[in-house]
Amino acid sequence: MSEVVPIDVPSASTAVASTPVLEARALFKRYGDVEAVAGLDLRVGPSEIYCLLGPNGAGKTTTIHLFLGFLEPTGGSVHVSGLDVAAEPLESKRRLAYIPEQVMLYRNLSGLENLEYFAALGGRGSLAAERLTDILVGAGLPRAAVQRRVSEYSKGMRQKVGIAIAIAKEADALLLDEPTSGLDPQASNEFSELLGRLRDRGVAVLMATHDLFRAKETGTRVGIMRHGRLATEMSTDEIGHADLERVYLEHMHG
Amino acid sequence: MLLRTVLRNERRLLAADPALRIALVVFAALFVYALANGMVWDRFQARTVEAARSGNAERVRGLAQELTDIANGAQPSSPFRDPRAPIVLGGARGAHTAVLEPGPLAALAVGQSDLLPYYYDVSIYTNESSFQQNGEVENPLNLMVGRFDLAFVTVYLLPLLVLALSFNVLSEEREQGTLALTLSQPVSARGVVGAKLAFRALLVVGLAAGVSLLGILATGGFTEAGRVLLWCAAVSLYALFWFALAAWVNSLRRSSAWNATVLVGAWLVLVVVLPAAINIAAGLLHPLPSRVEMITAQREASNDAVNRRSELLARYLEDHPEMASGVVPDEPGMAALTWAATDAVNGRLEEVTAVHDARRAEQLALIRRYRFLTPALLAQGVLVDAAGTGDARFAHFQSQVRDFAERWRQFFVPAILADERMTAAVLPGVPSFRFVDEQPADVARRAAVPLLVLGGLVVLVSVGAGVALGRVRGAA
Numbered sequence: 213m214s215e216v217v218p219i220d221v222p223s224a225s226t227a228v229a230s231t232p233v234l235e236a237r238a239l240f241k242r243y244g245d246v247e248a249v250a251g252l253d254l255r256v257g258p259s260e261i262y263c264l265l266g267p268n269g270a271g272k273t274t275t276i277h278l279f280l281g282f283l284e285p286t287g288g289s290v291h292v293s294g295l296d297v298a299a300e301p302l303e304s305k306r307r308l309a310y311i312p313e314q315v316m317l318y319r320n321l322s323g324l325e326n327l328e329y330f331a332a333l334g335g336r337g338s339l340a341a342e343r344l345t346d347i348l349v350g351a352g353l354p355r356a357a358v359q360r361r362v363s364e365y366s367k368g369m370r371q372k373v374g375i376a377i378a379i380a381k382e383a384d385a386l387l388l389d390e391p392t393s394g395l396d397p398q399a400s401n402e403f404s405e406l407l408g409r410l411r412d413r414g415v416a417v418l419m420a421t422h423d424l425f426r427a428k429e430t431g432t433r434v435g436i437m438r439h440g441r442l443a444t445e446m447s448t449d450e451i452g453h454a455d456l457e458r459v460y461l462e463h464m465h466g
Numbered sequence: 467m468l469l470r471t472v473l474r475n476e477r478r479l480l481a482a483d484p485a486l487r488i489a490l491v492v493f494a495a496l497f498v499y500a501l502a503n504g505m506v507w508d509r510f511q512a513r514t515v516e517a518a519r520s521g522n523a524e525r526v527r528g529l530a531q532e533l534t535d536i537a538n539g540a541q542p543s544s545p546f547r548d549p550r551a552p553i554v555l556g557g558a559r560g561a562h563t564a565v566l567e568p569g570p571l572a573a574l575a576v577g578q579s580d581l582l583p584y585y586y587d588v589s590i591y592t593n594e595s596s597f598q599q600n601g602e603v604e605n606p607l608n609l610m611v612g613r614f615d616l617a618f619v620t621v622y623l624l625p626l627l628v629l630a631l632s633f634n635v636l637s638e639e640r641e642q643g644t645l646a647l648t649l650s651q652p653v654s655a656r657g658v659v660g661a662k663l664a665f666r667a668l669l670v671v672g673l674a675a676g677v678s679l680l681g682i683l684a685t686g687g688f689t690e691a692g693r694v695l696l697w698c699a700a701v702s703l704y705a706l707f708w709f710a711l712a713a714w715v716n717s718l719r720r721s722s723a724w725n726a727t728v729l730v731g732a733w734l735v736l737v738v739v740l741p742a743a744i745n746i747a748a749g750l751l752h753p754l755p756s757r758v759e760m761i762t763a764q765r766e767a768s769n770d771a772v773n774r775r776s777e778l779l780a781r782y783l784e785d786h787p788e789m790a791s792g793v794v795p796d797e798p799g800m801a802a803l804t805w806a807a808t809d810a811v812n813g814r815l816e817e818v819t820a821v822h823d824a825r826r827a828e829q830l831a832l833i834r835r836y837r838f839l840t841p842a843l844l845a846q847g848v849l850v851d852a853a854g855t856g857d858a859r860f861a862h863f864q865s866q867v868r869d870f871a872e873r874w875r876q877f878f879v880p881a882i883l884a885d886e887r888m889t890a891a892v893l894p895g896v897p898s899f900r901f902v903d904e905q906p907a908d909v910a911r912r913a914a915v916p917l918l919v920l921g922g923l924v925v926l927v928s929v930g931a932g933v934a935l936g937r938v939r940g941a942a
Contacts, residue, residue, distance in 0.1 A: 301939075305651060305652040306652040316642055321482060329475040
């Protein structure tokens with residue numbers, strides 16, 4: 213296992229294409245005395261699936277919220293396709309798709325109606341119902357469920373609508389916060405396949421997760437966060453499952 | 467684009483939510499019931515006015531017939547009822563009923579028209595006490611809840627519909643988790659909340675204005691476009707005020723339960739408590755002299771004058787001892803004497819009622835000043851005024867009746883003093899009353915300040931809500 217080469221943060225940037233889709237520069241977010249994000253530098257290029265690992269409270273979700281403009285950084289900056297999120301919040305959100313841990317939708321509307329609404333908010337109001345249905349089916353939702361109310365959906369089905377919303381948006385980057393938590397293995401697998409397809413289209417994916425196995429299987433790179441900064445970063449090609457777990461634990465206790 | 471997207475989604479959400487649908491149907495039914503209620507009162511009043519008018523014509527016809535008969539040799543039924551005597555013709559027998567026609571939009575707001583007299587029998591005996599109203603200053607709250615008309619539903623219940631539709635316009639999105647997905651789209655919380663409220667405002671104002679216009683159409687009030695506009699403006703601004711308040715409370719990012727509590731509290735204070743408190747304050751700061759005292763004083767004044775009349779009569783009889791055995795009213799001088807006594811009574815009554823009226827005016831002035839404390843009173847004032855059932859149009863009517871009573875006296879009193887005999891030929895020349903309605907510009911002028919204040923409040927609260935909503939970035 214000596215071939216495992218944890219890459220230090222500064223050198224990591226050199227591994228990414230010169231124009232990153234998602235970029236955090238010396239990013240800070242402080243809540244009172246707590247430094248949730250403390251000098252994070254992160255770059256995710258096109259066709260990359262970057263998995264952010266780390267314990268609860270490491271700052272993964274805060275990082276994603278900073279990219280979405282849900283939070284204002286207390287220092288540094290975040291950029292989406294070169295746009296400063298603080299300066300152009302709406303334009304940068306136009307280039308981002310987001311799938312939260314729990315995809316919550318309008319329960320009284322059908323999956324199709326939810327997709328139609330969110331796609332229109334995202335600037336894709338021109339998509340016809342047939343096209344939207346295809347996207348839902350493509351995301352793994354059974355065709356028969358498309359017109360049913362979301363209140364009858366399982367968590368996995370709602371997650372698929374969330375993916376469909378992200379696909380329909382044709383965004384440059386996809387942000388995911390624990391997307392597979394609570395999904396059964398088959399659903400998780402389908403989810404990983406979908407991510408693969410998005411990556412093939414050139415989408416940059418940033419995914420916060422606790423699932424080391426899936427990070428290794430799906431991701432192209434992993435970064436381990438601790439105390440609000442990247443402890444280490446590595447390419448998944450260069451690492452085995454067992455190694456990832458060892459490195460993770462080393463960093464947690466180190 | 468955002469507006470259209472949100473409007474379509476809101477329409478779907480509404481269609482899929484039975485509770486909201488039921489609330490809307492219930493309110494629509496209340497609106498229609500209130501309108502029907504107002505129309506019933508309006509029709510009743512119109513019938514009374516018509517009856518009074520035909521009563522006038524009937525009376526004149528009867529008197530003309532009687533005067534012609536007497537001229538042809540018939541005997542009057544009684545010397546006290548002889549229409550040839552100007553004191554009889556100008557008195558109760560010939561009294562003319564002056565009527566106030568129902569306001570142009572009376573079916574929408576009964577207002578004070580069921581409290582204030584809308585007709586007076588005018589004769590030479592009409593005096594200040596004839597104009598005394600039976601009630602004390604009416605609690606503005608009572609005026610609002612007095613009758614279940616459209617004005618009541620608008621001022622009192624419409625805010626509840628607005629609040630039911632919008633108390634959780636943002637908090638619900640957060641609580642059900644949809645806000646995260648929404649705000650990850652290139653839209654602002656302010657834009658989304660604004661569009662959602664715009665949909666609800668269209669619904670509520672459309673319902674309120676729609677039923678109002680229906681009522682106006684049914685009662686033919688469209689001739690008064692200015693009043694219709696004022697009515698619609700007051701309804702819209704008042705509803706918008708409550709929407710703005712709901713937006714502002716939502717912008718504070720508390721739970722739906724908290725929002726509901728605060729907004730219902732605001733409704734209670736602004737619609738129920740403050741109007742009642744203002745009325746209590748008016749009563750405490752400018753207490754009316756007791757009505758019992760006033761009535762006693764009126765009676766004393768009246769008795770005093772009657773006693774003086776006896777004195778005058780006694781003196782008259784001393785001068786004319788030959789009449790002591792059989793005094794008849796149509797004797798020369800007697801009518802003039804009676805009139806002199808009546809006039810003396812009137813003079814005393816005016817003094818007594820003036821004190822009462824002054825206090826009442828002070829109370830009204832205070833209420834008029836403090837109505838600016840709550841949008842409910844501002845809106846109610848404009849609605850009733852636009853409908854033509856408020857105290858302004860009534861005061862306009864009363865002052866015309868006063869003038870008319872004066873014209874009536876000027877016609878008859880010289881004849882009484884000159885002991886003239888009346889014939890059927892004078893009847894066409896007897897003054898008659900025709901109410902001249904207010905100028906639309908006067909109504910608009912009165913409504914301008916309350917409407918501007920109401921509009922200002924809407925802008926102020928909306929801007930506050932907009933600024934606070936501008937700070938909502940995430941779903942937390």
